[in-house]
Structures are given as structure tokens and as C-alpha cells.
Amino acid sequence: MKAFLILEDGTVFDGTSIGSDREVISEIVFNTSMTGYLEVLTDPSYAGQAVVMTYPLIGNYGVTPDMESKKAWPKGYIVRELSRIPSNFRCVGTIQEFLKKQDIPGIAGIDTRALAKILREKGTMNGMITVNEDYVLEEILPKIKAYRVGDVVSETTCGEPDVLKGNGPKVALMDFGAKNNIAKSLNRRGCFVTVYPASTAAEDIIASDPDGIMLSNGPGDPEQCTSVIEEIKKLYRTDIPIFAICLGHQLMALANGAKTYKLKYGHRGGNHPVKDLSNGRVYISSQNHGYAVDAGTLGSSIAREAFVNVNDGTNEGFSYIGKNIFTVQFHPEACPGPQDTGYLFDRFMDMMKGAR
Secondary structure, rough: EEEEEEEOOEEEEEEEEEEOOOOEEEEEEEEEEOHHHHHHHHOOOOOEEEEEEEEEEOOOOOOOOOOOOOOOOEEEEEOOOOOOOOOOOOOOOOHHHHHHOOOEEEEEOOOOOHHHHHHHHHEEEEEEEEEEOOHHHHHHHHHHHOOOOOOHHHOOOOOOEEEEEOOEEEEEEEOOOOOHHHHHHHOOOOOOEEEEEOOOOHHHHHOOOOOOOEEEOOOOOOHHHHHHHHHHHHOOOOOEEEEEOHHHHHHHHHHHOEEEEEEEEEEEEEEEEEOOOOOOOOEEEEEEEEEEEEHHHHHOEEEEEEEEEOOOOOOOEEEEEOOEEEEEEOOOOOOOOOOOOOOOHHHHHHHHHOOO
């Protein structure tokens, strides 16, 4: 079945329908990872977006038990070529079957390199995936342009607290759309991890007497999370060690008066270099975000910049002055991506031990 990807600027790509054949409008973003497509599909940070995979062949090792959440989150999936015959000893199905089961529409057979170049030059834009060959461009473009991602944190957060038992420090993990490997990375280090919904009051977190608090990644515009930011202000005023990743990093900055802004086309992939300003060392990181913190809007008496992106100089982390708090824009838990910055979980462990 033929399918079409229609961008809000009027550009049309035609290809073959994969997955569900329903029509969808979403924000179109691209990911440069060469592997880890299943982890990408199950990353809650993609809620409200359709993902373009720039690597040309997707699905060659099929579906494996490597999901980062219980379901897939992108509204659409866009690839150059979808492998028809996966080969892997852990394979339990094909990506085509997975997309159908998850009711995610997609399109294959388009020039994803050309599409990524458009998004890089013009910036992230909305688009529609449809199998309707009789579409009228003038009628659908206003609908595409009107689309907004909206409040997706409430969609992706857990419904009730969950526990990963351990004999080490007690960690309260605020789930704003958390990837599974954040909790697992803590649990592997012995932590007793309790995952809390995003709407949990700060008073309830504090009353649980955690040794540390983790603020997770998540989707959407951070400035829309007004109620969550108010609760983070209360957590900031305690002496509990806090480690924040991605959206959590942005929310902590907003809670302290900083501003965020939308990047032209975001950082999504497993090959982004970040520089640790404390020692000048550069690490390769996994990233997935469309917004960044304006470092100049966070007072120098509140925090100092800890990491910067080597490619474009954007902020990648803060260390908060006089507080046991540090935050990063990238994903030290990876999945997919390099494990270079996994040591930050060990730094958090040391921080919790020191605080006790």
C-alpha cells in the first residue's frame, strides 16, 4: 500500500505503508543511531512525535527483549528500508509486526537523508503520514501546522508507584516518562528504587525519607510542566541529594529561574560529544531532546555549568552550588548508545553516602 509523508512546508515524500494504516499528524524528528531502534521506539520521550531513522536499514535483528518501557510511544515511524528477514538469536518477531501490534503508522522507501537535510536546514516541523492518495494539500496543511505536542508527561508517567528492591540507598525516582534503564542502573548498584508518578507531591517524596532523588527524562516542552516545577522547588530546598537527567535537568533549572528554548532540530542519537568542564575530558553520549537550558539565565550563585555540547556549545549539565545536586542533559543510562558517562551514577552513589 502506498503511503505519503506530508510536511507542513508542503514537501511530500511517497513510499510504502508499514505498521498501522491509520492517518496521523505529529512533530517530525530524526535519530542518528545506527542500532537500538527498539529502544528508540519504546523511549517515552518520543511521545507526540514521529521518528525518522537516518540509518538506512532498520529491523535487521528484529524485535528483541530490549524495550525501555511497556509500549511504543512515537506517533509515527519513518525509515529508508525495513528489513524483511531479521536474523538474531534473541529475535521474537519483526518490526513490521511490532508496529502493527502497537498501532503505529509508518512509511518506508523514502529518501531519509533528504528528509533529515530538510529538517536540519528548516528546523523541526510537523507532518502527516497518510495512505489516502486523494489528499488535498491545501486542506490538510492548516491542520498539520496547527498540531501541538501538548501535555505528554501525564500520558507517559506511571499510574502508581513501583518498586525495585535492593539493599543499598533508597532512591525516589520521579517518572516524567522515564526509560527503564535509569531505574535499572541504580538497582544494579544496589539501590532500593521507588518510582513515583509525575504528579506526586514533594511532601510525599520527602516523607518517604529517601537517600537520594532522581528526576527522569521525559517528553514535551519543559515550560509546560508548571505544577511539577513547583514541586521541584520544594525538593530543591531540602538537603536530599538529587540527580536529574534530560527533562529533569531542564525542570530543575526552570525551578531556579532559568529559561529554556527550543532547538532548531534537537539532539537525538548515540554519537553526541559532551565536554566535562571540570577536567576538559570529552565523552560520547546518548541524547534525545528538542529543548535546551539557556545557561546564561541561571544565576552564577545558584549553579555552575558542568558540561557543554562540543558540536554547538549548548548546555549539557549543571552542578548546583551549596547543594548535593547535579543535572545532565544527556542520557548516562544510554540504551541505546555509548556507556561513557555511566560513571555519573557512581557519583550519585557517592553523594548519597556522603550525605548520610
